Amino acid sequence: MPATVITYIIRRLFAAVVLLFVVSAVTFAIFFLMPKLVGATPETLATRYVGRAATADTVRETAQRLGFYDPIYQQYWEWVKGIFAGADYSYGSGVEHCPAPCLGYSFRNHQPVWPDLLDRLPVTLSLAIGAAILWLLGGVAVGTISALRKGTIFDRAAMGVSLAGVSLPIFFTGLLSLSIFSYNLGWTAVGGSYTPFLDNPGEWAYDLLLPWITLALLFSAQYARLTRAGMLETMNEDFIRTARAKGLRERTVVVRHGLRGALTPILTIFGLDVGLLLGGAILTESAFSLQGLGKYAIDGITNYDLPKVMGVTILAAFFVVIANLVVDLLYAVVDPRVRAK
Amino acid sequence: MSQSSEDNLAAAAANRPAASGAPFLRVRELRVHFPTDDGVVKSVDNLSFSVDRGKTLGIVGESGSGKSVTSLSIMGLHKRGTAKITGEILLDGQDLVDLPPDQVRQLRGKRMAMIFQDPLSAMHPFYTVGNQIVEAYRVHNKVTKAVARKHAIDLLDRVGIPNPKSRVDDYPHQFSGGMRQRAMIAMALSCDPELLIADEPTTALDVTVQAQILDLIRDLQAEFNSAVIIITHDLGVVAELADDIMVMYAGRAVEYSTAADIFNSPQHPYTWGLLGSMPRLDRERTERLQPIKGTPPSLINVPEGCPFNPRCSYAGTNGDLSFTVRPEFRDIGGGHHIACHLPAEERQRIWDTEIRPKL
Amino acid sequence: MNSKRFITAVAAGAAVVMGLSACGGGSSSNGGGSGGSGGTNTPAFNAALNSVFNPSDKKGGTIRVANAGTWDSLDPGETYYGYSWNFIRLYTRSLVMFKPAAGNGSSELVPDLAESLGQPSDGGKTWTYKLRKGIKFEDGSAVTSKDVKYAVLRSTDKVTFPNGPAYFEGYLNLPAGYKGPFKTPDINTDSAIQTPDDQTIVFHLKQAFGGFDYFAQMPQTAPVPQAKDTGAKYKEHVVATGPYKFAKNEIDKGFTLVRNDQWDQSTDPNRKALPDEYDVSMNVNADDIDNRVINGDLDIDVTGTGVQPASLSRVLGDPALKANADNPSAARTWYTSINPTVPPLDNKACREAVEYATDRTAYQTAYGGAFSGGDIGTTLLPPQIPGATNFNLYPAGPDNKGDVDKAKQKLQECGQPNGFETNISYRAERPKEKAAAEALQQALQRAGIKLTLKAFPQGDYFSQFAGNPPYVKANKLGLVLNGWQADWPDGFGFLSQIVDSRVIRETGGSSNTSVRIPEVDKMLDDAIGETDKAKREADWGAIDKRVMEEAVVLPGVHAKALLVRPKKLTNVFVSQAFGQYDYLSLGVA
Ligand SMILES: Nc1ncnc2c1ncn2[C@@H]1O[C@H](COP(=O)(O)OP(=O)(O)O)[C@@H](O)[C@H]1O
Ligand code: SF4
Numbered sequence A: 001m002p003a004t005v006i007t008y009i010i011r012r013l014f015a016a017v018v019l020l021f022v023v024s025a026v027t028f029a030i031f032f033l034m035p036k037l038v039g040a041t042p043e044t045l046a047t048r049y050v051g052r053a054a055t056a057d058t059v060r061e062t063a064q065r066l067g068f069y070d071p072i073y074q075q076y077w078e079w080v081k082g083i084f085a086g087a088d089y090s091y092g093s094g095v096e097h098c099p100a101p102c103l104g105y106s107f108r109n110h111q112p113v114w115p116d117l118l119d120r121l122p123v124t125l126s127l128a129i130g131a132a133i134l135w136l137l138g139g140v141a142v143g144t145i146s147a148l149r150k151g152t153i154f155d156r157a158a159m160g161v162s163l164a165g166v167s168l169p170i171f172f173t174g175l176l177s178l179s180i181f182s183y184n185l186g187w188t189a190v191g192g193s194y195t196p197f198l199d200n201p202g203e204w205a206y207d208l209l210l211p212w213i214t215l216a217l218l219f220s221a222q223y224a225r226l227t228r229a230g231m232l233e234t235m236n237e238d239f240i241r242t243a244r245a246k247g248l249r250e251r252t253v254v255v256r257h258g259l260r261g262a263l264t265p266i267l268t269i270f271g272l273d274v275g276l277l278l279g280g281a282i283l284t285e286s287a288f289s290l291q292g293l294g295k296y297a298i299d300g301i302t303n304y305d306l307p308k309v310m311g312v313t314i315l316a317a318f319f320v321v322i323a324n325l326v327v328d329l330l331y332a333v334v335d336p337r338v339r340a341k
Numbered sequence B: 001m002s003q004s005s006e007d008n009l010a011a012a013a014a015n016r017p018a019a020s021g022a023p024f025l026r027v028r029e030l031r032v033h034f035p036t037d038d039g040v041v042k043s044v045d046n047l048s049f050s051v052d053r054g055k056t057l058g059i060v061g062e063s064g065s066g067k068s069v070t071s072l073s074i075m076g077l078h079k080r081g082t083a084k085i086t087g088e089i090l091l092d093g094q095d096l097v098d099l100p101p102d103q104v105r106q107l108r109g110k111r112m113a114m115i116f117q118d119p120l121s122a123m124h125p126f127y128t129v130g131n132q133i134v135e136a137y138r139v140h141n142k143v144t145k146a147v148a149r150k151h152a153i154d155l156l157d158r159v160g161i162p163n164p165k166s167r168v169d170d171y172p173h174q175f176s177g178g179m180r181q182r183a184m185i186a187m188a189l190s191c192d193p194e195l196l197i198a199d200e201p202t203t204a205l206d207v208t209v210q211a212q213i214l215d216l217i218r219d220l221q222a223e224f225n226s227a228v229i230i231i232t233h234d235l236g237v238v239a240e241l242a243d244d245i246m247v248m249y250a251g252r253a254v255e256y257s258t259a260a261d262i263f264n265s266p267q268h269p270y271t272w273g274l275l276g277s278m279p280r281l282d283r284e285r286t287e288r289l290q291p292i293k294g295t296p297p298s299l300i301n302v303p304e305g306c307p308f309n310p311r312c313s314y315a316g317t318n319g320d321l322s323f324t325v326r327p328e329f330r331d332i333g334g335g336h337h338i339a340c341h342l343p344a345e346e347r348q349r350i351w352d353t354e355i356r357p358k359l
Numbered sequence C: 001m002n003s004k005r006f007i008t009a010v011a012a013g014a015a016v017v018m019g020l021s022a023c024g025g026g027s028s029s030n031g032g033g034s035g036g037s038g039g040t041n042t043p044a045f046n047a048a049l050n051s052v053f054n055p056s057d058k059k060g061g062t063i064r065v066a067n068a069g070t071w072d073s074l075d076p077g078e079t080y081y082g083y084s085w086n087f088i089r090l091y092t093r094s095l096v097m098f099k100p101a102a103g104n105g106s107s108e109l110v111p112d113l114a115e116s117l118g119q120p121s122d123g124g125k126t127w128t129y130k131l132r133k134g135i136k137f138e139d140g141s142a143v144t145s146k147d148v149k150y151a152v153l154r155s156t157d158k159v160t161f162p163n164g165p166a167y168f169e170g171y172l173n174l175p176a177g178y179k180g181p182f183k184t185p186d187i188n189t190d191s192a193i194q195t196p197d198d199q200t201i202v203f204h205l206k207q208a209f210g211g212f213d214y215f216a217q218m219p220q221t222a223p224v225p226q227a228k229d230t231g232a233k234y235k236e237h238v239v240a241t242g243p244y245k246f247a248k249n250e251i252d253k254g255f256t257l258v259r260n261d262q263w264d265q266s267t268d269p270n271r272k273a274l275p276d277e278y279d280v281s282m283n284v285n286a287d288d289i290d291n292r293v294i295n296g297d298l299d300i301d302v303t304g305t306g307v308q309p310a311s312l313s314r315v316l317g318d319p320a321l322k323a324n325a326d327n328p329s330a331a332r333t334w335y336t337s338i339n340p341t342v343p344p345l346d347n348k349a350c351r352e353a354v355e356y357a358t359d360r361t362a363y364q365t366a367y368g369g370a371f372s373g374g375d376i377g378t379t380l381l382p383p384q385i386p387g388a389t390n391f392n393l394y395p396a397g398p399d400n401k402g403d404v405d406k407a408k409q410k411l412q413e414c415g416q417p418n419g420f421e422t423n424i425s426y427r428a429e430r431p432k433e434k435a436a437a438e439a440l441q442q443a444l445q446r447a448g449i450k451l452t453l454k455a456f457p458q459g460d461y462f463s464q465f466a467g468n469p470p471y472v473k474a475n476k477l478g479l480v481l482n483g484w485q486a487d488w489p490d491g492f493g494f495l496s497q498i499v500d501s502r503v504i505r506e507t508g509g510s511s512n513t514s515v516r517i518p519e520v521d522k523m524l525d526d527a528i529g530e531t532d533k534a535k536r537e538a539d540w541g542a543i544d545k546r547v548m549e550e551a552v553v554l555p556g557v558h559a560k561a562l563l564v565r566p567k568k569l570t571n572v573f574v575s576q577a578f579g580q581y582d583y584l585s586l587g588v589a
């Protein structure tokens, strides 16, 4: 790898770190400043975490424990410090050290966030990657055939279905498919099933099959449309005519010359989609009761559990940034014209 | 157009001095029609010509006159279903019009090859130049990649690419325009085609590079002894290259003869116009013959009579004829064919007094 | 779950008021008569309401449990959800418990750790319990009264255990400045709890409290071994005293309970301990839970709050499914506060006009109708609370759609013959409250009372908006959508937080903003100290009536829930104490 590429990557990673700080600072600010606009005090914020029977004393002590009396920038600084230096946390009966990277403790159930994130990451990772492979293959195949058979019944049917696919809500399709395939037919695993890949790859795939398909359906619809449009454009390019003029078989022309050109822009979107999904497929995880990052984020948001929200936000932003970088690097691999720049 | 004119043309082609036996490519009564929502586009309408091995045919005409459609028909590159092709395209005696698509494919790149106008868009941006030549070679020759790569380097060397060993791994965007076209030529020549069609091979290039490319084509033709069709809208391009020249207008041939005839005694008013459009460095534009006014007709509604009549300065000199009767494409002697109602003396007079002096 | 947050207030004199809440148990069947014992195997709607469905003593099997959310805590010291109190009896034992029996028997208290119910002395200020012999923790060590004392004391540390109820710190005679065993380990607490020997525990209260056994049934009295207490982390490793212990516990994801071999059936007359295992998952999609329970792929929806709207019509519309459902009521009332601090509602006749003009049928429909919403209520107390009486001070016409003429008459009387304008608030996240607000808007319009709807976030609903008196007054929140559920089926639990004017805090946070009747405050104090059960219960009914006379509360519905009966389980019956299936007696068929 040439030195310029390495400096490029380093520059991008540095920018990514800055971005992560900005994102986390904004999340932090929203969490504290928004309530402030409607008149919240440290105590009213703390009432969210004290349970139903708290006395005014408890509320004050809780606000103290959670650091709500400190200025926001200092609270943020404490949080940032935890990432690099770790933090100490009192359980009442003792103090536990949370080693770096310490993303804090849940305001609500006292669990440290970082191990929770690591615990949930494989679920989200499995879901996103499996679905991504399915939708990429499915969407590209359907889109390609549609483009090559433009105007035929197949094309119209596929595009009609994909329009529906994009607009169907996943909690509807998810529950419906669970009802049909798990509860009526017994073909797939019930909601909430998950087996770690390393425990049993077969079970892992079996458990995730339905979530994969459901999530992939949603995306493959979009990818089919993109592929179709891309292929229609690419197959009209001069270099396709050249390929044919060489006497190449039509299949070679379509796959090696057509798809290769059409897929490049799709790669960008694919990278970003996967990056976003790695931060948690909220609706799919909810519909299938998968304990992934998305579900964790939702729990955090509905319970005002800032450290959880911060944790997922940081992780999700990290994935998006990395996905962006990977896409850009891949782009250079795929499109030699980009490399020159 | 009458049957007799066809016979005349065929006879003329057969009689030309260069001809030895049956011509390698013989096109007869080719019609390429595109049915569209607005009507049938008659892109090529009753076209006949032939090219021998070792000979070069120049097809000249303004943009939209059906040149590319003609060449793509020969190559079998029209999308199935969109073009209605009738007539005969005999390649070494085999009619390509009725041949199953896969057999035509096997001829493409091997016995007949084509180079295109814009070498940048005609090459795949994501594959190296060498890769694309290797691909062209290996589709028709069962050889290893290494052998094919060596062949590609040889070809690049042959078409005048310096440092072919390293340039073979460059991508098209790393080549200059002229080099790209050389690479395209190398790709086209990879399987020693017997017919090479060059569709506007120099149009997208700098003037200085144009001449080099044309020289290259000429040299290679001598070397490979292939039949060559050079398509251009600029007569100047084929001036020194072509043995025969066919001038096309609105999907038909309007004049067809040896290059010498076309330049020394052109007989069709449209050809005169084309000659007038040739850039010349030695004269002021103002004293020269003006290029043809107006634009080519719609190929859906070709004008009655002579298709050129809306733009022809002499359309009125033949009474109604130019507006009502389609001029026959006929031999006016020595295999020189034209389609114009002007009487022979009149044509000679106009050429001698009005046209030639201004060129 | 419904959340009501409030802050306890110190009342004048001795009384400390404590928080009660929406998430406790309390319920009843619709029938009177003592609980059906016996059993049935024939599926029918409400078959498990008053009798045991599928009685069996078969042991073994695994019961599959799901929770759409998460437990507030698995720690007996800080859990405050009704279903959790129902469920926790599987792995912990408190001094007293609700009887696991079908029908009305289930709201009776029976001793669990203790040999008998509490012995009051000193006019109800001292309560003594004697522990059964032979009870052990899961590690085999004996349970002593000190473990109970420690458990109660630690639960008062609300910074470490924020979620639990605060009755003990409110009522026990703890020394000033006591902050629990972690922060103030050296303070002597004998003034509050004494353990004269390993089997005896004596509670000393600041004030007489007749219903102390209700406190003693809380999981907070379940023993905790001090040596094993890890504070906020104890919920990860609760040391069991019940027939089951934790085999695996992943916070917020799920846990497994297996048999506790140190639990001795001979010390426990209440538990059957039939299945070998309980498999519990959390954060499961609520609609998916319904589908799986209906299909038999899951046994228990542990929150027991009823099926989701999507399943409701499906279950009610299919006779076969309906025959496998029960419709118990929860000790919960959905009501609207009428704030006398917002003119012209300071005039009683104006408030009465609101009562009369209300379309009670529409109110019921807004909450989901008779099956998932509940019965139309005309009293604050739900009928299953002992002492509740059925009365209707503001008849709403023959069709229950409101008496508009009477309302107009009342408006005349309060000097607003053309009606008036005011605001009605509801929690933005609750579509049912919005629907109810709209129903009220339409109904009151008929009498000329114009309501403007105001939505507020539920997290801050009481602390900043509808429970914040200055805000209520300044923003003219004349009507406030509200709701209440008792921690257990008892008038104290139901009323003390919503009709006592002394819980109202100017800084906000109380569910009560509208009931400010000094006479009611006094009636409450008298009832709380009353150790005679019958008298005490009669007092609750009287308070209800007195509040309704002031027209500061507009009752809506007494809530019910539609539960799907587990297909593959035995001994299924509704516990009235919790308003859901009793989780202690279930077995696998
Ligand atoms: N696939 C097609 N469908 C319809 N019309 C076409 C098609 N291809 C070419 N044409 C029309 O045929 C005419 C001749 O085009 P072409 O052969 O490309 O001209 P040129 O002489 O400039 O190469 C043009 O008017 C063009 O619009
Ligand atoms: S036939 Fe008439 S219009 Fe056509 S080229 Fe000749 S003179 Fe011009």
Ligand SMILES: [Mg+2]
Residues within 6 Å of the ligand: B064, B067, B068, B069, B199, B200
């Ligand atoms: Mg062209």
